[in-house]
Amino acid sequence: MDNKKMNSTGVEDHILDVEHLSMYFTTKNRGKKSTVKAVDDVSFYVKRGETFGLVGESGCGKTTTGRTIIRLYDPTWGTVKFNGIEISGKMDRELHKYITDHIAMIFQDPIASLNPRMTVQEIIAEGLKIRGVKDPEELQKRVIAMLEHVGLQAEHASRYPHEFSGGQRQRIGIARALIVEPQLVIADEPVSALDVSVQAQVINLLNKLKQEMGLTILFIAHNLSVVKYFSDRIGVMYFGKLVEMADSNELFKNPLHPYTKALLSAIPEPDPLNEKKRVKLHYDPEIHHYGEGKQPSYHEVSPGHTIYCSDEEFEEYKKEWKA
Numbered sequence: 001m002d003n004k005k006m007n008s009t010g011v012e013d014h015i016l017d018v019e020h021l022s023m024y025f026t027t028k029n030r031g032k033k034s035t036v037k038a039v040d041d042v043s044f045y046v047k048r049g050e051t052f053g054l055v056g057e058s059g060c061g062k063t064t065t066g067r068t069i070i071r072l073y074d075p076t077w078g079t080v081k082f083n084g085i086e087i088s089g090k091m092d093r094e095l096h097k098y099i100t101d102h103i104a105m106i107f108q109d110p111i112a113s114l115n116p117r118m119t120v121q122e123i124i125a126e127g128l129k130i131r132g133v134k135d136p137e138e139l140q141k142r143v144i145a146m147l148e149h150v151g152l153q154a155e156h157a158s159r160y161p162h163e164f165s166g167g168q169r170q171r172i173g174i175a176r177a178l179i180v181e182p183q184l185v186i187a188d189e190p191v192s193a194l195d196v197s198v199q200a201q202v203i204n205l206l207n208k209l210k211q212e213m214g215l216t217i218l219f220i221a222h223n224l225s226v227v228k229y230f231s232d233r234i235g236v237m238y239f240g241k242l243v244e245m246a247d248s249n250e251l252f253k254n255p256l257h258p259y260t261k262a263l264l265s266a267i268p269e270p271d272p273l274n275e276k277k278r279v280k281l282h283y284d285p286e287i288h289h290y291g292e293g294k295q296p297s298y299h300e301v302s303p304g305h306t307i308y309c310s311d312e313e314f315e316e317y318k319k320e321w322k323a
């Protein structure tokens, strides 16, 4: 299957193509139905071998995007292609196997996501067992190798999750996700529940494993400072929409969408003098947008740098970018 796509920079190899993805939840409150557009017309792609950072504030739809990609939810609308193969269509056993064989998810909360009644050995071996590995010796060998890969030790295999620190539990979560050798890892805020001192260790571990195992990572985070240093490209989400997407350097150098600017202005400056001068921008969609009633869509201001806006807004953004 041909999953190479041409753009103005040449041939690109996409592992994931998300097109107009929408996930609406219908909730009932005292008999009254309402719809939450958790993800609304979101399009982005992830290149093979890169780390793509998906950022935005709480409730903007990051987790729902990840969960819809791996089909924990059935999308309301839109398509997702993995290696050029549509994985958003009718679910059957074959498709389920294809998704779980190649895409793994690391969850935000390393405590809630590990079964407290299972040993580390059982937790990590589960994915292999599902794939038909039955020989206990082989299972043990592979679990121990994986434990060592994530910086834990063989003797940890017989212990239970509560015997570990937060950072160690997240290492167990990573080992569980990676034992099946996925191509794509969706890491949903894998460090936000950890102490700041441990966050860097876990991020470094993910980077190391990415190199060693040839992974592609979709990294979900709250703020831009976490993804700044190790994302090749970044997508910014606001209220169910992906408002801006660009190479990391480009996004930090030439942010155009007012929400991206607000997110950037929230990053503290290491230099106290600069920090004193930092102006925290506030994003208000009522003030920042015009062309009322006009449907926004994706516009590309430079290769790979896209903004979700109206045609009129795009003219302004183009001028700003050139300036």
Ligand SMILES: Nc1ncnc2c1ncn2[C@@H]1O[C@H](COP(=O)(O)OP(=O)(O)OP(=O)(O)O)[C@@H](O)[C@H]1O
Residues within 6 Å of the ligand: 025, 026, 027, 036, 037, 038, 056, 057, 058, 059, 060, 061, 062, 063, 064, 065, 222
């Ligand atoms: N199963 C569900 N049923 C109904 N509404 C949901 C469901 N899951 C998420 N939502 C709603 O969809 C929106 C997006 O939620 P989501 O968890 O994807 O956000 P998020 O960006 O991951 O937030 P956080 O940074 O807090 O993890 C929120 O308004 C949330 O309340």
Ligand SMILES: [Mg+2]
Residues within 6 Å of the ligand: 062, 063, 064, 188
């Ligand atoms: Mg989330």
